[in-house]
Amino acid sequence: MGGKGGRIYVVTDSGNDDPVNPRPGTLRHAVIQDEPLWIIFKRDMVIRLNQELVMNSHKTIDGRGASVHIAGGACITIHHVTNIIIHGIHIHDCVKAGNGIIRDSPEHKGWWEVSDGDGISIFGGRDIWVDHCSLSNCNDGLIDAIHGSTAITISNNYFTHHDKVMLLGHSDEYTQDKNMQVTIAFNHFGEGLVQRMPRCRHGYFHVVNNDYTHWEMYAIGGASPTIYSQGNRFLAPNNRDRKQVTKHEDAPESEWRHWNWRSEGDLMMNGAYFLQSGAGAWSTYARASSLSARPSSLVGSITTAAGALNCRRGTRC
Secondary structure: OOOOOOEEEEEOEOOOOOOOOOOOOEHHHHHOOOOOEEEEEOOOEEEOEOOOEEOOOOEEEEOOOOOEEEEOOEOEEEEOOEEEEEEOOEEEOOOOOOOEEEEEEOOEEEEEOOOOOOOEEEEOOEEEEEEOOEEEOOOOOOEEEEOOOEEEEEEOOEEEOEEEOEEEOOOOOOHHHHHOEEEEEOOEEOOOEEEOOOEEEOOEEEEEOOEEOOOOOOOEEEEOOEEEEEOOEEEOOOOHHHOEOEEEOOOOHHHHOOOEEEEEOOEEEOOOEOOOEOOOOHHHHHHHOOOOOOOHHHHHHHOOOOOOOOOOOOOOO
C-alpha cells in the first residue's frame, strides 16, 4: 500500500540534511510526515544523509523519472512502522551513523544509538516492499530485517559488490522471528557478492525466479528457517569448494537435517547444487509460498531490468 491515497510530495532539495529540523522539500521532511505520501523527485540528485533516514508509516519513495542516489552517508531505517514502498532508488556506500537526535515524526524526536550502516534496515516493520532498487557496498547489510519484521517483498533489485548481502532474522536465539514471512523474487545477485543472499532465521522465505550469477562463499543460508527455493538460476563460481548454493549455519547435521529447505525447478549451472533437508511435503511450504513461479529457463529475461529503471518523464517506464 505504501502512500496510496495520499498526496504527492515532490522532493526539490538534495542538500543541507538536518536530522532534527528537516527543511520542507527534502526527503527527510517528506518521510517523517504523519499522513500517507507518494514521494517523487524533481530532478536527478545525490542525497547524503548525516543520520539515518527514519521513516514514518504509509510512504512510497518513488525514484522513477529521475536518477536518485542515497549514498555516502547514513541510509534508510524502517523502525516499527508499516506500509512502506521504496522503488527505483540507488542505495550505496552507506556508513555508520547515530549517537545523535533524529526526528521521526512532526511531533517527536529522540536519541538514536550508532547504526550498523545498512542500506535498508527494517526493525519491527511490516508490509514493506523494496522494488527495482540498485544496492551495493554498504558497511553492514544491503537489506536487513529483524525483530519481528514480516510481510516483506524484495523484488526486481540488483545487488552488487558486497559481502553480507541480506540478513532476515535477528539471531539464532531470537525466536520471535519465527513468524517472519519474506518473498525474494526476480532479483539479480550480481558481481562482487560473497554471501547471505539471504541468510534466514526461523521464519518462512520464498526465494523465487532470482538470478544468482556470483557468490564467493554461498548464496542461501540460515538457521532453522523454512526456505522454498523455486525457479531460480544458480551459476556456481569456478572454485570447486564453493559449488554448494546452501549453507546450514552453525549446526551439526543431526540438527539441520530437520530444517525445511526445498529446491523445486531451480536451474543449477557450473556444478551448483542445493542441499535439501527436512520435509518434502507441499503442506510444509505453504506459508513460504507467495506467488506462482515461472520456469527457471525464463529467469534471464525476467531479471533483465532488475535494479533502478532508467525512466524519464514523458517516456514509458
